[in-house]
Amino acid sequence: MQKAIVVYYVTDKKNNLSDLNQLLQEGWKVVSQSAMSGGSVSTVYSLVILEKN
Secondary structure, eight states: EEEEEEESSSSSBBHHHHHHHHHHHOEEEEEHHHHHHHSTOOOEEEEEEEEEO
């Protein structure tokens, strides 16, 4: 099974890295990662494809 998640980072307090970390703790593995362009200079987006058997 695969899952896609868009990871974003604006500041230390405004991001969803905890969502990605939770999925990794649950046994999901990163298959691929691709940078995405964003609407703001200070925001970083990344498409992460995860896989779990």
